[in-house]
Amino acid sequence: MVAARLESLPVIALxxxxxxxxxxxxxxxxRATLSAPVLIYWLGLLIIAxxxxxxxxxxxxxxxxxxxxxxxxxxxxxxVKLVHDSPLYxxxxxxxxxxxxxxxxxxxxxxxxxxxxxxxxYYPGLExxxxxxxxxxxxxxxxxxxxxVGAARLTFMAAxxxxxxxxxxxxxxxxxxxxxxxxxxxFLFWGAQFSYESLSLPLMVVVLMSFVEREASPPAGxxxxxxxxxxxxxxxxxTHHLTSYALAAIFIALAVLYRVMKIExxxxxxxxxxxxxxxxxxxxxxxxxTVGYLFPVLEEAVEAIIKxxxxxxxxxxxxxxxxxxxxxxxxxxxxxxxxxxxAVAVLGVLTLIGLRQVWxxxxxxxxxxxxxxxxxxxxxxxTLRFAPAAWETGxxxxxxxxxxxxxxxxxxxxxxxxxxxxxxxxRLLLTGALGVILVGGAISGWPWDIQLxxxxxxxxEGREIESEPLALAEWxxxxxxxxxFAAPGSDSRALLEPGGQIALAGQGPDIEHIVDEPQLAPWQxxxxxxHHLPFVVADRRLNSEDNLRGQYFTVPGQYGDDYREKGVxxxxxxxxxxxxxxxxxxxxxNLRDRP
Amino acid sequence: xxxxxxxxxxxxxxxxxxVIAALVPLELIRLVAALPLTLFLPGYALVAAAFASxxxxxxxRLTLSVGxxxxxxxxxxxxxNVFPFGLTTASWAVLLPMVVIAACRxxxxxxxxxxxxRSRRSPLPRPQPGSIALVSIALLxxxxxxxxAQKPLPAEDAEGYAALWMLPADAEEETxxxxxxxxxxxxxxxxxxxxLGEDKRARTYRVELxxxxxxxxxxxxxxxxxxxxxxxxxxYREEQPTHLYRRVTSWLPRQKTFP
Numbered sequence: 001m002v003a004a005r006l007e008s009l010p011v012i013a014l015x016x017x018x019x020x021x022x023x024x025x026x027x028x029x030x031r032a033t034l035s036a037p038v039l040i041y042w043l044g045l046l047i048i049a050x051x052x053x054x055x056x057x058x059x060x061x062x063x064x065x066x067x068x069x070x071x072x073x074x075x076x077x078x079x080v081k082l083v084h085d086s087p088l089y090x091x092x093x094x095x096x097x098x099x100x101x102x103x104x105x106x107x108x109x110x111x112x113x114x115x116x117x118x119x120x121x122y123y124p125g126l127e128x129x130x131x132x133x134x135x136x137x138x139x140x141x142x143x144x145x146x147x148x149v150g151a152a153r154l155t156f157m158a159a160x161x162x163x164x165x166x167x168x169x170x171x172x173x174x175x176x177x178x179x180x181x182x183x184x185x186x187f188l189f190w191g192a193q194f195s196y197e198s199l200s201l202p203l204m205v206v207v208l209m210s211f212v213e214r215e216a217s218p219p220a221g222x223x224x225x226x227x228x229x230x231x232x233x234x235x236x237x238x239t240h241h242l243t244s245y246a247l248a249a250i251f252i253a254l255a256v257l258y259r260v261m262k263i264e265x266x267x268x269x270x271x272x273x274x275x276x277x278x279x280x281x282x283x284x285x286x287x288x289x290t291v292g293y294l295f296p297v298l299e300e301a302v303e304a305i306i307k308x309x310x311x312x313x314x315x316x317x318x319x320x321x322x323x324x325x326x327x328x329x330x331x332x333x334x335x336x337x338x339x340x341x342x343a344v345a346v347l348g349v350l351t352l353i354g355l356r357q358v359w360x361x362x363x364x365x366x367x368x369x370x371x372x373x374x375x376x377x378x379x380x381x382x383t384l385r386f387a388p389a390a391w392e393t394g395x396x397x398x399x400x401x402x403x404x405x406x407x408x409x410x411x412x413x414x415x416x417x418x419x420x421x422x423x424x425x426x427r428l429l430l431t432g433a434l435g436v437i438l439v440g441g442a443i444s445g446w447p448w449d450i451q452l453x454x455x456x457x458x459x460x461e462g463r464e465i466e467s468e469p470l471a472l473a474e475w476x477x478x479x480x481x482x483x484x485f486a487a488p489g490s491d492s493r494a495l496l497e498p499g500g501q502i503a504l505a506g507q508g509p510d511i512e513h514i515v516d517e518p519q520l521a522p523w524q525x526x527x528x529x530x531h532h533l534p535f536v537v538a539d540r541r542l543n544s545e546d547n548l549r550g551q552y553f554t555v556p557g558q559y560g561d562d563y564r565e566k567g568v569x570x571x572x573x574x575x576x577x578x579x580x581x582x583x584x585x586x587x588x589x590n591l592r593d594r595p
Numbered sequence: 596x597x598x599x600x601x602x603x604x605x606x607x608x609x610x611x612x613x614v615i616a617a618l619v620p621l622e623l624i625r626l627v628a629a630l631p632l633t634l635f636l637p638g639y640a641l642v643a644a645a646f647a648s649x650x651x652x653x654x655x656r657l658t659l660s661v662g663x664x665x666x667x668x669x670x671x672x673x674x675x676n677v678f679p680f681g682l683t684t685a686s687w688a689v690l691l692p693m694v695v696i697a698a699c700r701x702x703x704x705x706x707x708x709x710x711x712x713r714s715r716r717s718p719l720p721r722p723q724p725g726s727i728a729l730v731s732i733a734l735l736x737x738x739x740x741x742x743x744a745q746k747p748l749p750a751e752d753a754e755g756y757a758a759l760w761m762l763p764a765d766a767e768e769e770t771x772x773x774x775x776x777x778x779x780x781x782x783x784x785x786x787x788x789x790x791l792g793e794d795k796r797a798r799t800y801r802v803e804l805x806x807x808x809x810x811x812x813x814x815x816x817x818x819x820x821x822x823x824x825x826x827x828x829x830x831y832r833e834e835q836p837t838h839l840y841r842r843v844t845s846w847l848p849r850q851k852t853f854p
Contacts, residue, residue, distance in 0.1 A: 010729035017736035024740035033752035067654055079737065083744035108681030110672065128672020128682065129633075129665060132691075135684040136616040136629035148668075151634050151661055158658040199665065206662035213655075227645035228663050235666040238673055458750035460806035465778040471758060475776075479762055529853040553753035561754075575854050578845040583758035583778075593849040595823065 007058065009068055012051045016076040019047030024083035030452035033555050041452060045442065046435055048076045049182070053434040056175040057417060057427040066175040067161055074157035077182060078150055081192040084453050088470075088498075089142055092547035093195040095493035096120055101127040101141040102497060105134050111286075115504045116496060119294075122287035125239025126199045141497070145194040153192060156202035163209040164407055166216055167368060173410040176434075180350070180409040183343060183437030184402035185445030191399060200240035201399060204247050207232035208403075212367060215265055222266070229271060237278035241290050244279035246400050250370065251275045257366035301384070301393040308386060329549070329559070332448040343440020344382065346433045347405065350412030351375050357411035374404025395445075447548065454552040454559065467553040468586045469544075472537070473499035475581065480535075486511045486528055487537035490550020491586070495537075504533060505545075516545065518567025520575070525591070534592040538569040540585045554585070599706060602643060602699040609636045609695035617688035632691050637671075638663030640698035647705035667694055755779035755806075759787075759830045759841035764813055768848035773828045774811040777804035784833035785840070789814050792824040801833075816847045823848065 005011065022044030029036035052073045055061060061069065085091070089098050096116045103112040103121075110124040121127075126148070133144035157178060165174035181187065191198055207229050214225030237244045251272035258267040283290055307313040332340075355372060362368040378401040384394030416430045417423070442451075456467050466474065473494035476483065485495050485503040489512075492505035504511050509531055514524045515538060528536065542562035543550045554560035569587050573579065578593025608631065615628035638660035642651070651659070671690050675682045722730075757777050764770035777783050782805050788797040791814070802810055816824050823846045830841040 008726070010726040010733070013733040014729050014736070017733035017740070021736050021740040021743075024743045028743050028746075028748055031750060032748040033750040064654065076737075079741065083740055086741065086744040104672075104682055108683050110676045110682070124672060124676075125669035128676075129668035131672060131682050132633050132668050132687045133629060135682070135687055136613075136633065137626045138622045139626065147630070147634075148665075152665060155658060155662045155665065158654065159662060162655060162658065199669075203662065203666060203669075206659070206666075210659070221649055224645040224647070224649055227641065228659055228666070231641075231663060231666040231670065235669040239669055455748075455750040455753050457747040458753055459747045460749065460755070460780040461782065463805060463807035464747055465755065465780070465807045467753075468756060468758075468778075471776065471778060475758075475760065479760075525854055534853070553750060555750075555752050556754055558752070576844075577854060578849070579843045580762065580845070581758060581760040582841045582843050583776075584756045584841070588760075590845075590849070591853050592851045593845050594854055595825070595846050595850075 007051075007055050007060075009055075009065060009072075012055060012069065013072055015051045016048045016072055019044040019049075020076055020079050020083065022047065023080050027083050027453045031455045031458075033455060033553075033558075036452050038452065042439060045080065045439060048080070049073065049179075049438050050431055050435050053176075053179050054427060054431040056172070056179055057413075057430050059172065061172075061175075063165075063171045066171050067158060070157050070161050070175055070178045071154055073179065073182065074153055075150075077188060078153045078192050081189055082146060084189070087142065088456060089145070089194055090453075090456065090551065091189070091193040091195070092489075092493055093117075094145075094193050095497045097127055097194050097196065098141040098145065099496040099500075100124065101130045101134065101145065102500060104128065104131040105141075106500075113502070114496075115502050116492065116506075117293070119241070119287065119290050120196070122289060123196055123238060123240055125235060126194075126196045129199070130194075141194075149192065149194055149198045152199045152202040156205050159202065159205040159209040160403070160406075163205060163212055164410060166209070166212045167362075167365065167371075167407065168410050170410070170414075173414060176413045176430075177406045177410040179434050180347075180413070180437060181402055181406040183347070183434070183441040184398055184406075185395060185441045186399045187445070188442045189446045196240040197243060197399070200236050200243035203232050203236050203239065204243050205403070207236070207247065208250070208367070211268070211271070230274065233271065233275045234278060237275075237282045238286075241279075241283070241287065241294060242396065243400075244275070244282070248272065248275040248279045253370055254366050257369060261364070261366060263366060298393065305384065329447065330449040332443065336443050336448060339436060340440040340443040343437045343444070346436055346440075347409065348379065350409040350416075350433070351379070351405060352412070353415045354408035354410065354412035357415060358408055361411075368407070371404035371407040374401045375408040377401055378405045449559070450548055454549070454555075456552050458553065467551060468583050469494045469539075469551045470498075471583065472581060472586055472588065473501075476501050483535055484531075484533050485535040485537060486514060486531075486533040488512075488515050488539045488544035488550065489547045490544055491537045491539055493547055494551050503537075504531065512545065515539065516564065516568065518565040518571060520571040525575075528591060534590055535580070536572060536589045536591060538572055538587045538589065540564050540566070540568060599699075599703050602640070602703055605636055605640055605643075606692075606696050606699045609640075609692040612636070613688040613692045617684050633668060634664050635660055636664070637667040637691055637694045637698070638665075640695040640702065641667065643702035644698040644705065647702060648707045667691075749780075751780065755781075757783065757785065757804075757830065757841065759828060759843050761826065761828050761843040761845055763845070763847055763849070769816055769818075771814045771816055771826050771828075771845060771847060772811050773814060773843070774809055775802050775804065775830060776809040777806055779806055781806065786831045786833060786836060787812070788829045788831070790827045790829075791816060792826075797829075802830075823850075 022040055026036045026041040052069050056069055089095055100114055100121055104127055111121045114121050130144045130148050160178050161174045164177040165171050210225045210228040214222050236247055251268055255267055255269040255272040358372055381394040381397050385391045413430055417426055420426055456470055458465050469491045476499045483501050485501055487503050487505055489505045492503035495501045495503035506512055509527055540563045541560055542564055543560055572589040578590040579587055580590050581588035612628040612632035616625045619625055641663050642659045672682055675686050680686055755778055759775055761771055761773045764772045785802040787800040787802050790797040800812055816826055826845045826847055828843050829839055832840050
């Protein structure tokens with residue numbers, strides 16, 4: 001009786017809220033630059049998830065309760081992301097998409113230039129949808145964005161549950177499958193940010209769910225399910241390039257499998273044709289810049305794989321910073337690395353057991369075969385993490401492949417739950433394994449040193465003070481109307497949003513060397529003139545090019561206190577040109593202001 | 596739509612929500628109206644039109660309604676962009692109810708007969724007072740967690756700083772605005788010295804600022820003999836009056852060409 005009450009949904013909701021509060025508290029301590037006990041944060045995450053996992057492993061909950069549990073899990077984990085960075089966007093891609101959304105509101109139309117990722121305005125699904133909420137509520141892009149992504153996330157959780165329940169024929173299995181999915185490395189933070197994939201992936205799962213429901217419907221009922229499928233394909237095509245290609249690939253593979261396996265149901269080739277047509281059509285008509293954006297990345301990834309495999313270049317060290325980031329950051333502790341590796345091992349075991357069961361029971365279903373293939377490819381893609389330029393490609397692919405892995409994992413979990421006499425012990429074992437998968441995924445999906453939030457705003461004597469990049473951005477937003485800047489990466493993101501300025505960074509054009517090098521090379525001023533960039537941000541902080549860490553206050557002895565040579569500032573003073581802003585580490589020059 | 600009570604309600608709700616969201620100036624009320632209008636009603640109407648009289652379990656209908664609403668928002672932005680007026684509060688407030696009403700009309704036509712009152716409702720368990728209390732406490736704790744995350748906190752170890760800036764005040768550039776922002780943790784006193792061209796005498800201002808406070812000064816700039824005046828603003832901490840802390844410069848009126 002007591003055990004039953006402890007496993008009830010209200011108690012689990014209370015525990016989830018308490019876990020969320022612990023996560024919020026540790027983030028608050030970190031923002032306050034007090035020593036935040038990171039173990040409390042992980043404990044909070046487990047307090048959210050473990051009771052839900054344990055309840056999902058039981059045979060008792062109804063279909064609706066299981067749905068409620070996974071929605072609670074999705075909501076609580078989404079809130080973990082929100083308490084990490086409220087009340088501002090802080091993830092690099094969020095500044096980019098927020099800038100697009102603000103531009104839509106400012107100019108009433110789509111496709112306005114974005115200097116950070118020029119492809120993004122041509123996939124305006126997320127920002128267009130957000131603009132509806134912004135305009136109808138008067139909210140900022142932040143408020144509207146978190147509501148929209150939150151709705152998408154809950155839709156994702158429910159749709160994945162229905163998809164797995166229909167394919168596996170088990171609500172219990174479906175709940176466990178969704179629980180496994182929360183262990184993908186991008187689930188906790190990256191997949192919850194205000195970015196186009198955070199909308200397109202849920203829409204893709206809605207399409208897949210509609211597809212399997214359509215397959216299970218009597219012939220007269222199939223047309224109805226075609227409506228969300230077609231709308232979803234169209235919406236995804238203008239929301240996110242990679243998701244639209246993934247969806248087209250899935251339908252093409254399904255069409256081939258239906259033909260090869262002689263499935264006695266309508267072949268989904270019309271969906272394959274539509275998905276391919278709109279994805280390619282959108283690429284060629286509206287989003288040609290995607291070719292120049294995506295293909296070099298893929299090319300680099302392939303080259304890196306070949307070089308690493310042939311021994312020409314050294315493999316990437318796991319759990320370490322990318323070599324392009326200059327500032328030294330704390331590496332992941334050994335225990336955390338062990339948990340992340342253990343998570344992969346647990347997933348491997350579940351997959352091995354699951355694949356055998358799936359093959360025995362479900363191999364007549366084409367989508368199930370695709371999921372099996374995705375589960376195997378997931379582990380192959382893990383090896384990309386050893387290739388320096390390919391790890392991100394592998395990481396991004398994981399979000400899609402993990403759907404298949406989570407489905408196969410259902411059968412592995414079922415074996416754990418049916419394999420011996422003591423059910424409670426086996427439920428506890430599975431709950432622990434799911435906890436390891438969740439925490440391991442979170443560790444491998446986000447750098448260790450920034451799992452907890454850093455201060456960007458703080459209070460002093462009851463008033464608010466801001467970090468240097470944020471203060472400059474807000475000042476520029478108030479005083480300079482849409483000016484053009486050359487800036488280090490992190491400063492440029494803040495200048496986009498909330499600054500609302502056009503800020504170029506990175507290597508195309510080569511702004512990075514202009515703002516990072518202490519010497520003024522002959523090519524630098526002509527390049528700035530050619531790109532009409534009169535304002536130049538000189539930032540002495542070494543982490544100013546780090547889009548994940550550069551927007552925050554400097555905390556001496558901890559982060560942000562490694563500096564570039566003084567020449568990065570002096571080279572512009574010596575020209576001489578006007579110094580518009582000076583806040584110590586950051587100096588803003590105006591090249592059009594000179595003797 | 597007569598007789599299809601759900602479709603009637605949805606159509607009326609869409610129009611009412613659109614009017615409230617477009618016309619009421621209070622953000623919270625607009626939010627309450629805009630959320631169903633954007634995230635539920637269009638999808639509900641389209642799903643009703645697609646499925647007509649066919650049964651669809653409520654959780655699936657709800658999920659599809661939200662999912663399809665998101666699709667409508669994405670495609671709606673694409674459609675509105677085609678028109679010269681583009682994406683505005685008014686265009687969204689017209690488009691979304693139009694989609695809802697059109698889909699409800701299609702659903703009413705496709706449905707066999709007016710929906711009868713269902714005799715068999717899926718029974719939802721009546722929550723017990725204890726459960727209500729627990730869920731209420733959970734909601735309070737969750738809201739507290741989110742509120743804590745919204746609140747900036749003192750960050751004593753974060754390195755404070757002051758910023759000095761200067762811009763022309765107007766298009767003629769005969770006046771400069773110099774601003775000082777104190778982002779230190781404590782109140783601070785500075786001396787601001789502004790020197791114009793060859794004039795050896797600097798204008799000096801004593802600046803006392805609380806944390807997070809900004810003060811600006813307008814300084815008239817007389818044209819020099821060369822037509823351009825070099826304006827230099829220097830900031831000194833009160834306790835270190837000889838040690839230059841910040842400096843900004845400008846040549847007014849500005850050249851507006853690159854070096």
